[in-house]
Amino acid sequence: MMKVYLDNNATTMVDPEVKAAMDPYFTEIYGNPNSLHDFGTACHPALRKAMDHMYEALGARDEDDIVVTSCATESNNWVLKGIYFDLIKNGEKDHIITTEVEHPSITAVCRWLEEQGVHVTYLPVNQDGIVEAHTVRDFITDKTALVSIMWANNETGAIFPIEQIAEVCKEKGVLFHTDGVQAVGKIPVDVIKAGVDFMSFSAHKFHGPKGVGGLYIRNGHPLTSLLHGGEHMGGRRSGTLNVPGIVGMGKAMELATYYLKFEEENVRRLRDKLEDAILELPDIYSVGPRENRTPNTILVSVRGVEGEAMLWDLNRAGIAASTGSACASEDLEANPIMTAVGADSELAHTAVRLSLSRFTTEDEVDYTIEQFKKAVERLRSISSSYAYMPESMKDKQGEG
Numbered sequence: 274m275m276k277v278y279l280d281n282n283a284t285t286m287v288d289p290e291v292k293a294a295m296d297p298y299f300t301e302i303y304g305n306p307n308s309l310h311d312f313g314t315a316c317h318p319a320l321r322k323a324m325d326h327m328y329e330a331l332g333a334r335d336e337d338d339i340v341v342t343s344c345a346t347e348s349n350n351w352v353l354k355g356i357y358f359d360l361i362k363n364g365e366k367d368h369i370i371t372t373e374v375e376h377p378s379i380t381a382v383c384r385w386l387e388e389q390g391v392h393v394t395y396l397p398v399n400q401d402g403i404v405e406a407h408t409v410r411d412f413i414t415d416k417t418a419l420v421s422i423m424w425a426n427n428e429t430g431a432i433f434p435i436e437q438i439a440e441v442c443k444e445k446g447v448l449f450h451t452d453g454v455q456a457v458g459k460i461p462v463d464v465i466k467a468g469v470d471f472m473s474f475s476a477h478k479f480h481g482p483k484g485v486g487g488l489y490i491r492n493g494h495p496l497t498s499l500l501h502g503g504e505h506m507g508g509r510r511s512g513t514l515n516v517p518g519i520v521g522m523g524k525a526m527e528l529a530t531y532y533l534k535f536e537e538e539n540v541r542r543l544r545d546k547l548e549d550a551i552l553e554l555p556d557i558y559s560v561g562p563r564e565n566r567t568p569n570t571i572l573v574s575v576r577g578v579e580g581e582a583m584l585w586d587l588n589r590a591g592i593a594a595s596t597g598s599a600c601a602s603e604d605l606e607a608n609p610i611m612t613a614v615g616a617d618s619e620l621a622h623t624a625v626r627l628s629l630s631r632f633t634t635e636d637e638v639d640y641t642i643e644q645f646k647k648a649v650e651r652l653r654s655i656s657s658s659y660a661y662m663p664e665s666m667k668d669k670q671g672e673g
């Protein structure tokens with residue numbers, strides 16, 4: 274039995290080159306970077322090099338800030354709560370715009386902000402799983418403090434029109450944050466070309482270590498800190514620096530940029546091969562047009578088969594997939610993304626997410642195709658809600 278990992282939107286394997294870059298900073302160069310002695314300052318060159326890689330990979334300028342955080346969840350919390358403190362609690366604004374399909378580290382914070390009295394608009398997505406810029410424009414008022422819309426969706430891979438949304442926000446004088454977690458390392462990300470004011474990212478999504486992420490801040494825009502208690506990161510985010518994590522994230526960013534063409538061509542080819550084979554089965558639907566999707570992601574619905582049942586059959590065959598975001602994998606509710614793109618309630622319980630990476634091989638895809646078809650056939654044969662009727666029989670049934 275092969276072991277095939279196809280849940281890369283949940284987290285990725287640390288690239289061996291990244292691990293090698295990190296290793297010295299656990300047992301050889303381990304001083305506190307804030308210490309004045311040689312043990313502390315010995316890691317400074319590596320930290321500077323890592324930050325340089327991040328600035329270069331994201332297209333950030335010297336006047337911009339990239340602040341290292343513990344993860345994208347922290348970065349997302351920081352932007353929303355910082356804007357709340359600065360522009361709503363202590364300002365004239367009272368409104369935030371986001372979408373119905375954001376990661377819980379956006380939507381849960383927005384629900385909390387509503388408890389503080391903030392008005393939040395959750396924009397619906399169209400059948401392709403995105404929000405269009407003109408829709409954003411329609412909901413901006415003179416009380417809007419922030420627009421927060423993800424660059425790419427973690428379940429569908431749908432890519433949002435970030436440049437157009439940024440133009441609308443700039444025209445209206447509203448700050449724009451994007452959760453770039455599923456974009457960095459998968460598609461080209463240039464924060465200046467995109468025109469974003471803030472962007473969250475997370476190393477473990479592009480073959481870096483877990484527990485380290487960042488927030489890009491255009492022109493070093495002031496933002497009340499989430500964590501106080503030290504002059505780390507220029508006083509913007511307190512806490513002793515995660516030196517191996519930052520070194521790893523910098524190396525992972527460097528490699529992600531190097532492999533972007535590989536993602537666009539090789540990973541996309543394998544994803545399309547897998548998706549085409551799966552769609553040969555009857556009553557299976559994939560979400561979102563491929564040309565506007567991250568190159569590694571498939572979200573399919575298998576009519577008549579619960580998503581969790583597919584996961585267990587695939588898991589028994591050694592294949593790791595998910596029913597959607599890992600954060601929501603515990604509940605057996607309908608996948609909200611499927612509902613948002615218009616799937617009926619039965620179909621919304623049948624989503625399976627397959628997300629490849631640059632380490633996915635052709636043999637692994639061929640094995641997955643074979644096992645996916647077997648799982649569908651087996652589960653439909655015992656399904657109480659699915660009775661496959663060949664096209665020919667449907668015609669006869671109509672006659673009769």
Ligand SMILES: Cc1ncc(COP(=O)(O)O)c(CN[C@@H](CS)C(=O)O)c1O
Nearest residue numbers: 283344345346376427454475598599600
């Ligand atoms: C768009 C987006 N935004 C934020 C996060 C959170 O990243 P952290 O660094 O883990 O805090 C994630 C992580 N989504 C994983 C785990 S829930 C998924 O299975 O889809 C994400 O996809």
